[in-house]
Amino acid sequence: MSSGITDTARGTAVVTGAARGLGQHFAVALAEAGHDVAILDLDDASATRELIETTGRRCLTVCGDASDPQDVHSFVAAVRNGLPPTRVLVNNAGISPYASFVDTDFALWQRVSRVNLDSMYLMTHGLVEDICANGHGRIVNLTSSVVWDAQARNMTAYTMTKSAIVGFTRALAGELGTQGVTVNCIAPGIVLTPDIEDRVAESQLEIYRNRQAIPHITAPEDLISTLLYLVDERTRMVTGTTLPVNAGRVIV
Numbered sequence: 001m002s003s004g005i006t007d008t009a010r011g012t013a014v015v016t017g018a019a020r021g022l023g024q025h026f027a028v029a030l031a032e033a034g035h036d037v038a039i040l041d042l043d044d045a046s047a048t049r050e051l052i053e054t055t056g057r058r059c060l061t062v063c064g065d066a067s068d069p070q071d072v073h074s075f076v077a078a079v080r081n082g083l084p085p086t087r088v089l090v091n092n093a094g095i096s097p098y099a100s101f102v103d104t105d106f107a108l109w110q111r112v113s114r115v116n117l118d119s120m121y122l123m124t125h126g127l128v129e130d131i132c133a134n135g136h137g138r139i140v141n142l143t144s145s146v147v148w149d150a151q152a153r154n155m156t157a158y159t160m161t162k163s164a165i166v167g168f169t170r171a172l173a174g175e176l177g178t179q180g181v182t183v184n185c186i187a188p189g190i191v192l193t194p195d196i197e198d199r200v201a202e203s204q205l206e207i208y209r210n211r212q213a214i215p216h217i218t219a220p221e222d223l224i225s226t227l228l229y230l231v232d233e234r235t236r237m238v239t240g241t242t243l244p245v246n247a248g249r250v251i252v
């Protein structure tokens, strides 16, 4: 830790899948907003931890699978032991392999379901009592604007999981509202993360650009204000919603 900040009033923010991409940006932004941060990622998240420690906040990183019950159990125990009470959970880890429905065998269907949905169940279930304990907890789930998009191709398994996340979010908001906890989704359009840079050709990005009201490709930084709005203690009357951040690709 590089500064003397000792105020733990903002509590811990847990972010899954924050070794890179959107999760990394979310984790650093939450640290800058005053949260200590805990990260569970399959990959080494030390680059994110270093960025967080320059803000003066503490960061716990654990290598593990957010869709594995034992890994999540151990992670939750480490968060409870090492950091202030958890107030914010960002369920960000997810995969989006491209495959036509015909080519989506049962193993792929189950893998996408496990990573995108089981992780959300396990992490939320593991931390829900902690999040409820402080009276103004915040849960933010990453879905996708693909849930409204009939032009998406080769993403049936992914779209199924991201649609389920919208329903999960609404139902959980109904259960946790009496305890001052809000549960919301962010639904990005296409965002230029390293994963998308690797997999999506410039010609395909051009198609996305042309379908948007604002003809620029979204950067990870463009989602930060939405995340900070949703986790702000003053945003206490917004729950069960899905906020699209997609440059007007689909309007809902």
Ligand SMILES: NC(=O)c1ccc[n+]([C@@H]2O[C@H](COP(=O)([O-])OP(=O)(O)OC[C@H]3O[C@@H](n4cnc5c(N)ncnc54)[C@H](O)[C@@H]3O)[C@@H](O)[C@H]2O)c1
Binding pocket: 016, 017, 018, 019, 020, 021, 022, 023, 040, 041, 042, 043, 064, 065, 066, 067, 092, 093, 094, 095, 096, 115, 119, 142, 143, 144, 145, 187, 188, 189, 190, 191, 192, 193, 194, 195, 196
């Ligand atoms: N980038 C986009 O265009 C876009 C659009 C809509 C929605 N999203 C959603 O935003 C989230 C982040 O996307 P991204 O583009 O930053 O992805 P990314 O692939 O760049 O990063 C995902 C991170 O999650 C980690 N991860 C994957 N599976 C995991 C598991 N089982 N347990 C723990 N960690 C795991 C990876 O190691 C990686 O660090 C995802 O849920 C994705 O579906 C992204």
